[in-house]
Amino acid sequence: MDTNLSHSEKRTLKNFVALYALLSFSILLLISILYLNVERDLMLRKKQVLLEEYAKELIQKLKYVHINLDKTRKYPRSENYKSAIFDSSKNLIFSTLKNRKVNLDDKLYKTENIIHFIKQPSSYYLGSYYVVVEIVDDELWLNGVYKKLFIYAGSLFFIFLIVGYFLSRLFLRPMREAIEMLERFIQDTTHELNTPISTINMNIEMLDSKRLDDRSKTKIERIKIASQTLSHLYDDLSFLLLNHKVISNDEKFDLKELIEQRLNYFEQIANVKKVSLNFICNKEQSIVIDKKKITKLLDNLISNAIKYNKISGDVTVVLDEHAIVIKDTGQGIKKRDLKAVFDRFERFNYAQGGFGIGLHIVNVIAKEYSLNIDIESKENVGTEVVITW
């Protein structure tokens, strides 16, 4: 038996892995940012020694200019660094800086590839309360950091993903076991149903209705309907169990004839709920398909239309060119439930019997023959299923 739990399992697995990956990625990103900041601070501390030297040199030169202001007013410059001086009110006195945006409250910092070092001299030569030294960072250290991050964070992320995959399988195991148990139960039940259903059907057919009184006839009719329902359920379960092992036998046949035949088949069941079955044939046509499968598809849709209809409701089947429409006047399906109607064992109405496999079978057959199925439903108004090809 095809357990077919992989669909929901895969979906859960995908969601879990995606969430886990996102979380892992976020954690790694955070660690990477922290690591990058630590490395940058380390680099700045190394540069600070050099910058202190440059600042001392600059202050000495500022002192010289201050003492000799009547001889020169040329601001000292160096090939190794750019500089600026600010007074105690943070007003710029003079600057040769490349990046004019200076944060005087910070001592050492990096903006893009520019490093600024701020020193406060003991004497304010030329009014310099703040002396700013600027150097360009070649950012070679950054290449090493990125390389390390790529290797370590990448490896960790990969390990996280593998761990996440195994974790998710571990968490999903109870669900898988429960579904497998349910599948085994259905398989066994189906097997056990075969003989009694066949016996009931055979014996009903063998009964001579002419020899029965009216009360007995009614009782036999009821048994027949119940048996029909059981047969239908048995067929669905068998299809589910054997679908992938049965080779399709495609043939050309008249759709109108088939629909009429199926409507006749459901007439007695419909009568119980006083549901009237209507058929409108706008275009007679043939189709090449496995007759058993298209019958199963139609049976499930018509059966649902009757089952979920109101008392004295209508079921209308319309045959158009390359389309079959099945409309009912039932309770409808909630908008939020529409997406999951084809999911196996999914049921939205527990007032009626069933396993929630009918529409799943419809979907399996439709997929096999590339049929499109559109469902439109309004609560308390009805449902319309359109099959096109």
Add this chain to the structure above:
Amino acid sequence: MVKKIFLILLLVNTLEASSFETNCASCHNSFPVEIDKFLYRYILKYSSEKSVKVALTEYFKNPTKEKSVMPEPFILRFGIKKSSDLNNTELKNAIDDYWLMYKIEGTLF
């Protein structure tokens, strides 16, 4: 009329500008230490225009050895100046002119 107003304004400006010339520079010109050197010492100690002007005002109003920015040998030789007789506006104008005349900011190249 316009000519008269212009002349009056020019006269007022000249009178204001001369506050520094009359009350400060006139004496300092005969002094062995040039007047700009005092401002550079103030800048060396107080850095910004605002701080320098506040320090100068306080010193002129109440000059003491502690407030002076000049070195010990200078004070021993020349002593501490007398309190200024200028009123607040005259003193402010004189200090502003002094700053404008000898400030460092904007003169470096």
